[in-house]
């Protein structure tokens with residue numbers, strides 16, 4: 001069973017339908033999805049992790065960083081577009097109170113300011129939960145910012161469509177499981193990790209970045225998140241091109257393990273866009289293998305299984 005950030009009609013639900021038609025169950029928060037996976041109540045869970053306009057989804061990044069480690073086994077990229085959904089008969093001038101997810105508000109703020117300057121916006125739950133709440137006859141909310149499928153599902157009318165401030169917005173979702181067998185390398189993979197650095201000397205972040213740079217490993221996302229343990233203490237949530245099965249990524253992870261207070265490995269998985277990294281001269285698997293073979297020769301030993 002696959003859990004997803006629900007209820008039915010969220011963008012996460014739509015992302016799941018592009019991935020599989022396996023049996024699924026909605027859960028009300030990102031934390032509930034991830035905890036249900038940890039507890040073994042569901043086999044895997046789909047949650048949003050990053051948006052091209054608003055950046056990282058903190059609820060997901062922080063839970064994955066701090067909780068019992070899970071691993072990402074797949075990612076989905078979904079273009080997101082929003083509608084203003086209302087109970088049938090509601091006119092624009094009647095829309096005084098809007099309910100939506102914080103990321104959806106962040107992506108439609110200008111449109112709301114320009115078109116409904118009198119409206120107040122409450123952030124909470126998911127976009128589909130907002131649509132379901134507005135559909136209640138005695139709802140205190142007049143409108144929801146959600147996906148068109150959510151408006152249809154909960155019997156709402158679309159007062160306006162395509163209201164995103166950035167029409168090209170894309171959200172990235174990740175499918176997580178309990179640690180076990182990892183997806184095999186495809187040549188177009190990503191590895192996600194959290195680096196918890198020592199804070200007792202200067203240049204600690206630079207040392208982390210050097211581990212990637214000196215092995216030709218490109219980053220696709222890096223953001224600092226508070227550790228929530230002490231004021232001013234941060235960890236780094238990182239996505240990098242490559243798979244733990246590849247020697248340059250393994251070397252990077254080993255290097256990070258040596259220099260960091262801790263490293264949380266959150267999976268190596270195929271990239272949704274299938275983009276293959278440009279591997280500079282000196283960093284290919286063959287060149288790593290040749291270098292190992294040369295060391296074996298120098299030491300006069302038989303090549304060992306690698």
Ligand SMILES: O=C(O)C(=O)C[C@]1(C(=O)O)C=C[C@@H](O)C=C1
Nearest residue numbers: 010011012048101103126127171
């Ligand atoms: O509320 C939803 O529908 C979600 O799936 C969450 C979420 C997000 O967390 O970014 C997903 C896509 C949109 O960017 C807005 C909200």
